[in-house]
Amino acid sequence: MFILLHQLSLPVMFATVLVICLAITWIVIGLVRLAIARGGYASDEPLPIRESIVGVCATIFGLMVAFSAAGLWADSLTARSAVQQEADAVENVLVLSSGLPADLQTSVRDSLKAYVAQVVSGDWPAMANGERIESPVFDRSxxxxxxxxxLVSRQTGANAQPAAYQPLVNQLLAVRHARLLRLSASNTGMSWAQWIAIWIISTTTVVAIAICNNYVPRMQILATHIFVVVVTSAYFVILAHDRPFMGQISVQPTAFLAVSAN
Structure with missing residues (x-):
């Protein structure tokens, strides 16, 4: 379900989350009214529950969202940095290959261009679909x-001056290292424990608001719906940034396209 939400456009994503939150809120309001009536309490009298519990729950919800958002933005920065490092290392290999013998230079450049093409056409769609790092689709690149x-390492061992090839090997290893960072970053995001915790806290807060304002139906509806807008905004921001390579604001292969154009 989360993958489907990530792939929606931003307006549709916000509207979908809002509808889900509103549905849960009306279920909560109905259950609260039913429980209070079954408990023998008058519907037009305040219940002996302090409104401070609402503030406590809302504060915990805010802290949880802030904690989760900080991690997501750090993951996004890591992903963007890994992509740029990988593209820069590929470009360095292409530049350094100009000093190789003609046949070897052609082989290295063709291999790197094939690698970039596979990253753009194979890796990126797979990351956008939430494929795990163990997926065979990533084995191609x-x-x-x-x-x-x-290929270059064998030349290093056979050549009388292996130092001439060492910078090229180092840059190829840098490409591999950055590639692994990119693939690892594609699987980052909110854990199920975080999602469950945030949902429980936000739902508990709605329940507390509904109970505290049960004796004034209009205020109950207004207060719960104001909080729903706040919760929807928080969920929307988290979903939009949850996976670095998913959605409209995801990391794009712009750096690789620039390399392939050279």
């Missing part, structure tokens, strides 16, 4: 890179 590293 990985195999191309490993073969290129092996």
């Amino acid at each position: 990985g195999d191309i890179l490993i073969n290129t590293i092996g």
Whole structure:
């Protein structure tokens, strides 16, 4: 379900989350009214529950959202940095390959161009669909890179001046390292424990608001719906940034496209 929400446009995502939150809120209001009536309390009298509980729950919800959002934005920065490092290392390999013998230069450049093409056409759609890092679809780009590293490494061992190839090997290893960081970043995001905790806290707060304002139906509806707008906004921001490579504001392969254009 979360993957489907991530792939929606931002307006549709916000509207979907709002509808879900409103549905839960009306269920809560109905259950609260039913429980109070079954408990023998008068519907037009305040219940002996302090409104301070609402403030406590709302504060905990805010802290939980802030904690989760900080982690998501850090993951997004890591993902963007990994993509840029990988593209820069690929570009460095292409520049350094100009000093190689003609046949080897052609092989290295062709392999790197095939790698970039596979990253853009294979890795990116897979990351956008939430594929795990163990997925075979990522093996294609990985195999191309490993073969290129092996090709240059064999030249390092056979050449009388291996130092001439060492910078090239180092940059290829940097590509591999940044690639692993990118794939790891694609699987980051909110854990199920965090989602469940935030949902429980927000639902508990709605219940507390509904109970405290039960004796004034209009105020009960107004107060719960104001909080629903706040909760929807928080969920929307988290969903929009939850996965670095999913959604409209996800990390794009712009750096790789620039390299392939050279």
